[in-house]
Amino acid sequence: MNFYTVLEYIGMFLVFVGALFLFLGALGIFRLPDVYNRLQAGTKATTLGAFGAIIGIGLMRPEWLPKAILIAVFILMTNPISSHALARASYRRGIKLWDRSVVDRYGPYLREKEEKEGKR
Amino acid sequence: MILTIAVAILILMMMVFAVYSVETKDLLYAVVGTMAVSLIVSILFYVLQAPDVAMAEAAIGAGISTAVFVIAIKKTERYEHD
Amino acid sequence: MIKKSIALILIAILFVAIFFTLANDLPFGDNRTTTGVSDKYIYHGVNDTGASNLVTAIVVNYRGFDTLGEVTVLFVAATGVGAVLYNMGRPAGKKRKKTEASLIVRTGSRILFPMMLLFGAYIFVHGHLTPGGGFQGGAVIATAFLFKYVSDTRYHIDHNKFTATESVVGMTFALVGIMGLLLTGYFLFNFLPNGSPGELLSAGIIPIIYVAIGIKVGAELTGILDNMMEVEQ
Numbered sequence: 001m002n003f004y005t006v007l008e009y010i011g012m013f014l015v016f017v018g019a020l021f022l023f024l025g026a027l028g029i030f031r032l033p034d035v036y037n038r039l040q041a042g043t044k045a046t047t048l049g050a051f052g053a054i055i056g057i058g059l060m061r062p063e064w065l066p067k068a069i070l071i072a073v074f075i076l077m078t079n080p081i082s083s084h085a086l087a088r089a090s091y092r093r094g095i096k097l098w099d100r101s102v103v104d105r106y107g108p109y110l111r112e113k114e115e116k117e118g119k120r
Numbered sequence: 121m122i123l124t125i126a127v128a129i130l131i132l133m134m135m136v137f138a139v140y141s142v143e144t145k146d147l148l149y150a151v152v153g154t155m156a157v158s159l160i161v162s163i164l165f166y167v168l169q170a171p172d173v174a175m176a177e178a179a180i181g182a183g184i185s186t187a188v189f190v191i192a193i194k195k196t197e198r199y200e201h202d
Numbered sequence: 203m204i205k206k207s208i209a210l211i212l213i214a215i216l217f218v219a220i221f222f223t224l225a226n227d228l229p230f231g232d233n234r235t236t237t238g239v240s241d242k243y244i245y246h247g248v249n250d251t252g253a254s255n256l257v258t259a260i261v262v263n264y265r266g267f268d269t270l271g272e273v274t275v276l277f278v279a280a281t282g283v284g285a286v287l288y289n290m291g292r293p294a295g296k297k298r299k300k301t302e303a304s305l306i307v308r309t310g311s312r313i314l315f316p317m318m319l320l321f322g323a324y325i326f327v328h329g330h331l332t333p334g335g336g337f338q339g340g341a342v343i344a345t346a347f348l349f350k351y352v353s354d355t356r357y358h359i360d361h362n363k364f365t366a367t368e369s370v371v372g373m374t375f376a377l378v379g380i381m382g383l384l385l386t387g388y389f390l391f392n393f394l395p396n397g398s399p400g401e402l403l404s405a406g407i408i409p410i411i412y413v414a415i416g417i418k419v420g421a422e423l424t425g426i427l428d429n430m431m432e433v434e435q
Contacts, residue, residue: 074317081310088304171333172257175325179341184423187348191430 004062011059018052021045034098035090043083050075127167134160145200151189158182252396253330253405261335262408266390270375272337273415277372280422287429303353311353318346326416330405336412340419347424351431359428368421374414378407 028041051072058068091106134157141153158181165174243260251259261269303311326339350357382391390407397404 077310077314081307081314084304084306092301170257172255172335172338175334175338176341179338179345183345184341184348184427187345187427188430191427195430195433 007059007062011056014052014056014059016052016056018049018054018056020049021052022049025049034101035095036087036097036101039083039087043079047075047079050079123167127164130160130164134164147193147198147200148190151186151193154189155182155186158185248399251392251405251408252399253408254399255330255332255335257333258330258335258408258412259405262330262411263392263406266379266411269411269415270379270390273372273375273418276419276422277368280426283426284429287433290433302355307353311349315346315350318349319343322346322416322420326412327409328402329412329416330408331400331402336415337419339416340421340423343416343420344423344427347420348427351427358432359424361425361428364421364425368418368425371414371418371421375411375418378410378414382407 022045025041025045028045029038032038032041054068054072054075058065092110097104137153137156137160141150141157144150144153158177162174162177162181165171165177243256243264247256247259248254251263253259253263322339322342322345324339325334325342326336329335329339347359379390382393383389385391385393392406392408394406396406399405403409
């Protein structure tokens with residue numbers, strides 16, 4: 001059992017974990033009640049899932065590892081930014097939170113800001 | 121065998137999205153439908169070992185043309201009238 | 203109603219006929235490229251052109267004149283968009299107040315914009331080695347500029363510089379073709395040495411032409427996006 005075989009098994013495990021998290025993300029988008037919860041599932045779970053799959057493939061084929069790490073960094077930067085922009089846009093568009101949501105920090109902040117700008 | 125089934129599912133999804141984007145009255149949903157169609161087409165091109173065309177389809181069909189449509193809808197109207 | 207159902211039935215019959223004929227005669231993904239002209243391209247393409255990506259070899263070398271036409275079509279489309287939108291209510295002084303993008307998006311765009319430009323440039327510079335080429339790389343570059351537009355409401359490109367770049371690059375394409383005509387007697391003929399396939403500086407005129415196409419397509423698509431963003435509602 002040499003080094004590359006061990007790496008390949010670790011890679012397979014990571015791909016499996018990634019696929020599991022991708023599945024959980026899809027399930028979350030299907031099951032959760034409103035836009036913001038769905039974005040939560042669709043961003044966090046899929047980022048981790050894609051990470052697992054890409055790094056796992058990089059470990060299974062070590063010559064692809066640098067490219068895999070580059071792709072992973074790119075996903076790590078783009079995915080949260082896009083989901084943040086989506087959530088902000090949908091809040092400003094007036095899409096309501098789920099009626100059993102507990103806390104809403106962005107609404108009071110937005111109203112305060114509007115009042116300040118109105119006074120000026 | 122598994123590849124054939126996956127491709128069949130993709131083609132069925134593509135047909136559903138195409139019909140939906142023709143039939144719906146909300147033009148923004150129609151744009152999302154066309155984007156999904158071109159995304160699936162690019163996956164099919166990749167399966168058929170044409171990565172050049174797949175890249176062109178993903179960059180132009182799913183990226184630029186969607187943006188152009190969304191900007192046009194934003195400047196005009198969102199709903200289709202009879 | 204009757205019209206619609208007749209149309210649906212006809213479409214269904216046509217679909218079944220075409221689908222089953224095709225499914226019987228041509229299985230999905232079947233290899234049928236061992237006859238005719240494709241045979242010549244596959245077995246002699248790398249030796250003839252020096253490009254390891256056969257698609258690029260066909261698009262730029264064997265069928266270079268068609269590609270010149272394609273680029274012209276895109277140029278005409280960009281010009282048409284500009285001409286149609288030229289008189290449609292430019293913002294005269296007072297602008298509708300837009301929502302500024304948040305800090306996260308602005309910072310992200312500052313970091314990601316050069317990376318996206320670099321990726322587009324990588325795609326069209328390596329067009330003769332890996333999948334991709336001028337059109338794909340140009341589209342990626344236009345996406346980078348679109349991201350810049352989305353993240354910053356005050357961002358504008360300099361139209362004069364973009365038009366100048368586009369013209370210079372388009373003239374480069376035509377000049378390479380004319381040099382081929384002068385040196386070898388055929389328009390867009392490969393007059394540079396082929397080099398060894400797989401290296402960056404190989405395949406004769408293909409890298410020059412693909413860099414030109416990439417910059418040109420990127421500038422044109424960015425111009426279309428800019429024209430559409432600047433029109434008032």
